[in-house]
Amino acid sequence: MDGAERTVRILLKEKHFDRFCSFARLIFVMVFFVTLPVIAQAEERIRIIVTREQDAQNWPVEEAFFTIHPEAEIEYMLYSEEPLNARLISHTSDADLVILPYNVMIALEEKGYLEYLDVAADIHSYPEQLLDLSRLLTRDGRVFALPVSLYQEYWLWDQEVGDALGMEYQEVTSWSWKDYNTLASSFPCDTDQDGISDTYLIYGQTVAAFPTLQNVNLGMLFQYISSHREFQTFLQEHLQLFTQIVTDDALLDMNVTRQVTPKVLLHRTSLDNPITFMAPDALKNNNYLLFLPPPSLPGEEEMATGYLWACGVLHDSASKELAGDFIRAMVSETALQFTSKTRYDQIISVRKPSLEYTDSLSQYGPEFVSVEGFPVYTVRPGRKFLTSAFPYSEEAFRKSQSFRSRLIVNTAPYGRDFYDAVYVILQEWLDKQISDDTLCEEMNYLLNLAGGA
Amino acid sequence: MRNRVEMKGRKGIYPAGDLCWLLPGLLGWAVFMAFPFGKTVMLSFRTQANNAPMFSAENYLRLFQDSYYLLSVKNTLLFFIPAISVTWVIGLAAARVLLWPVKRKNTFLVILLVPFFLPASSVTVIWKLIFGNGSVLMNSIRPNDQRWKYASLLLLYLWKNIGITATVYLVSMHAIDGRILDAARSDGASEYKVFFLIQFPLLRKATIYTAFFLMICGVRFFREAYLMFGAYPASNLFFVQHYMNLYFARLDYSRLSAAGIVFSAGILAITAILSDLNRRKEGDI
Numbered sequence: 001m002d003g004a005e006r007t008v009r010i011l012l013k014e015k016h017f018d019r020f021c022s023f024a025r026l027i028f029v030m031v032f033f034v035t036l037p038v039i040a041q042a043e044e045r046i047r048i049i050v051t052r053e054q055d056a057q058n059w060p061v062e063e064a065f066f067t068i069h070p071e072a073e074i075e076y077m078l079y080s081e082e083p084l085n086a087r088l089i090s091h092t093s094d095a096d097l098v099i100l101p102y103n104v105m106i107a108l109e110e111k112g113y114l115e116y117l118d119v120a121a122d123i124h125s126y127p128e129q130l131l132d133l134s135r136l137l138t139r140d141g142r143v144f145a146l147p148v149s150l151y152q153e154y155w156l157w158d159q160e161v162g163d164a165l166g167m168e169y170q171e172v173t174s175w176s177w178k179d180y181n182t183l184a185s186s187f188p189c190d191t192d193q194d195g196i197s198d199t200y201l202i203y204g205q206t207v208a209a210f211p212t213l214q215n216v217n218l219g220m221l222f223q224y225i226s227s228h229r230e231f232q233t234f235l236q237e238h239l240q241l242f243t244q245i246v247t248d249d250a251l252l253d254m255n256v257t258r259q260v261t262p263k264v265l266l267h268r269t270s271l272d273n274p275i276t277f278m279a280p281d282a283l284k285n286n287n288y289l290l291f292l293p294p295p296s297l298p299g300e301e302e303m304a305t306g307y308l309w310a311c312g313v314l315h316d317s318a319s320k321e322l323a324g325d326f327i328r329a330m331v332s333e334t335a336l337q338f339t340s341k342t343r344y345d346q347i348i349s350v351r352k353p354s355l356e357y358t359d360s361l362s363q364y365g366p367e368f369v370s371v372e373g374f375p376v377y378t379v380r381p382g383r384k385f386l387t388s389a390f391p392y393s394e395e396a397f398r399k400s401q402s403f404r405s406r407l408i409v410n411t412a413p414y415g416r417d418f419y420d421a422v423y424v425i426l427q428e429w430l431d432k433q434i435s436d437d438t439l440c441e442e443m444n445y446l447l448n449l450a451g452g453a
Numbered sequence: 454m455r456n457r458v459e460m461k462g463r464k465g466i467y468p469a470g471d472l473c474w475l476l477p478g479l480l481g482w483a484v485f486m487a488f489p490f491g492k493t494v495m496l497s498f499r500t501q502a503n504n505a506p507m508f509s510a511e512n513y514l515r516l517f518q519d520s521y522y523l524l525s526v527k528n529t530l531l532f533f534i535p536a537i538s539v540t541w542v543i544g545l546a547a548a549r550v551l552l553w554p555v556k557r558k559n560t561f562l563v564i565l566l567v568p569f570f571l572p573a574s575s576v577t578v579i580w581k582l583i584f585g586n587g588s589v590l591m592n593s594i595r596p597n598d599q600r601w602k603y604a605s606l607l608l609l610y611l612w613k614n615i616g617i618t619a620t621v622y623l624v625s626m627h628a629i630d631g632r633i634l635d636a637a638r639s640d641g642a643s644e645y646k647v648f649f650l651i652q653f654p655l656l657r658k659a660t661i662y663t664a665f666f667l668m669i670c671g672v673r674f675f676r677e678a679y680l681m682f683g684a685y686p687a688s689n690l691f692f693v694q695h696y697m698n699l700y701f702a703r704l705d706y707s708r709l710s711a712a713g714i715v716f717s718a719g720i721l722a723i724t725a726i727l728s729d730l731n732r733r734k735e736g737d738i
Binding site: 088417438 | 686
């Protein structure tokens with residue numbers, strides 16, 4: 001073998017060696033990627049679908065969950081409605097739990113996307129520790145979701161203004177629009193003395209900017225129509241009152257409200273929890289706001305519309321055990337004794353919480369980052385919160401929760417589009433562009449359409 | 454022609470050896486068309502409710518009993534039959550006018566074509582500014598019923614599609630042998646007769662093509678309708694796609710599939726009729 005031949009042989013051997021190395025690298029890469037999901041799955045992680053950023057902020061429940069799973073991670077995935085529907089329909093949501101508005105939860109339950117909690121979390125009846133919303137969250141005695149937060153419509157009575165006017169607040173649990181009109185007629189016409197009549201204290205110039213109509217009266221209409229189903233009947237019985245409500249001179253000019261915040265006797269709000277307007281124990285001697293339920297129509301026992309967000313386990317969940325533990329954490333002692341100062345709408349316990357987290361949102365607020373095109377927020381254990389005593393009295397808590405337990409929610413999948421469509425029709429009717437008959441026809445059409453007729 | 458003759462004795466259309474070249478296309482068709490469509494058909498026969506039977510025609514039965522579905526079908530027909538017809542007529546007239554030796558006809562054609570290429574979102578913004586509630590036009594004429602919304606949407610459809618229809622007709626008119634028309638004219642035929650008895654019959658293929666095309670534009674026009682009036686439009690503008698969108702929002706995929714299948718069947722039926730018409734006329738010639 002001469003020198004040249006030996007050199008060629010060595011080079012060939014090296015080539016074989018190179019090929020072997022390349023092959024080994026390939027095998028290693030393949031094995032790595034095949035085992036990667038297995039390694040990733042080995043971590044304790046639950047994925048929760050939310051449709052609003054604030055739903056990814058459940059500090060008491062998260063902390064309770066971390067006491068059971070100190071190594072786990074909670075991943076919140078923020079979806080808008082259409083991608084969520086597409087993912088659910090194609091069973092590619094890759095999530096374990098959902099925190100969604102009640103009307104969506106109902107749709108999920110009806111279509112079999114949710115696991116009943118007796119299977120998922122060993123919860124066989126609606127938990128007694130929570131506000132009794134069992135009529136909303138159970139089917140045939142089986143619980144399919146637990147409440148996470150709820151918002152309630154209510155009206156506020158300013159005690160200070162009332163005292164100045166010599167008007168006495170009367171606590172009612174239920175009252176009619178007729179009662180309300182009687183009360184309103186006894187109001188002085190100009191409580192803030194700006195020269196504009198503000199008996200009803202309603203803001204806005206058009207229907208679209210008409211908070212009372214948007215929230216209270218429209219809620220009232222939906223509630224009424226859900227039982228009567230005929231807008232024609234409603235108009236026959238209540239057209240005069242309805243017209244008065246939407247056209248009365250009590251409509252406070254929007255320009256006025258922009259310039260100054262008028263001191264008004266009675267106004268409405270749809271904020272989270274009435275307890276926020278009650279005086280904490282430390283401020284008991286000050287004047288404060290008292291709340292009233294929105295009036296109801298004749299034949300309706302009570303009227304307390306609002307919005308409920310609930311949490312359920314997805315049927316396709318890959319980590320049902322962890323998901324079940326998260327659900328159990330929602331009713332655990334650890335979670336229920338705490339509340340978050342920034343989220344009183346999340347107080348769903350019957351018993352008054354003893355402590356509240358006082359940290360600001362900027363410290364532990366949800367910060368979503370884009371993962372594969374979707375915003376994801378990961379919560380890990382080890383957070384340190386500042387806490388203080390829950391400042392409200394037992395009585396205030398009881399009153400507030402008793403009011404909130406009478407929650408009536410719309411089950412129809414109303415969205416922003418629906419409300420916009422209703423406002424457009426009402427505005428056209430107010431502008432006399434359409435007749436009473438057309439209003440009836442269009443409202444019946446819309447309400448039945450949204451109600452899933 | 455020769456190939457066709459050679460093929461006659463064989464069982465298939467293509468030589469067996471060449472079938473492998475069809476495979477990629479066939480595979481694509483199977484994966485992207487046949488499978489999703491088949492799955493949709495399957496889903497349309499299933500109900501999503503718990504404890505429901507595996508297969509039933511309930512979705513179809515409920516669909517045809519649903520007054521909102523029937524309303525949406527009626528509205529779709531009531532909107533698109535006039536919309537397509539009027540676009541046809543105006544497009545044809547515009548093409549005929551553009552055949553005349555007028556100055557700057559290319560500029561005019563471009564102006565007609567521009568709306569077709571504008572994105573739906575920007576077009577609807579312009580339309581809302583002109584015809585929306587609170588616009589100067591609406592405030593000055595103050596229409597007194599819901600029909601105005603129908604008219605504004607119809608106008609949008611015409612504005613978007615007349616240009617492209619005129620272009621198709623114009624190209625087809627240019628393809629007609631000028632000597633035929635000249636011969637007719639020299640035999641004393643009026644322009645009216647030349648158009649209706651010679652040109653128009655020769656535009657048959659263009660007419661059928663524009664019918665298909667305008668139908669497709671009609672299906673896509675839901676974007677504009679949705680952006681203009683949302684998911685809950687006035688009752689006279691509630692189209693089949695609104696209905697399907699509603700059931701998508703409700704996660705009722707079975708009902709959505711049933712509505713989609715019926716809609717597809719309708720489109721297929723119209724396509725078949727138009728194709729058959731074309732074939733028969735070709736036979737006549």
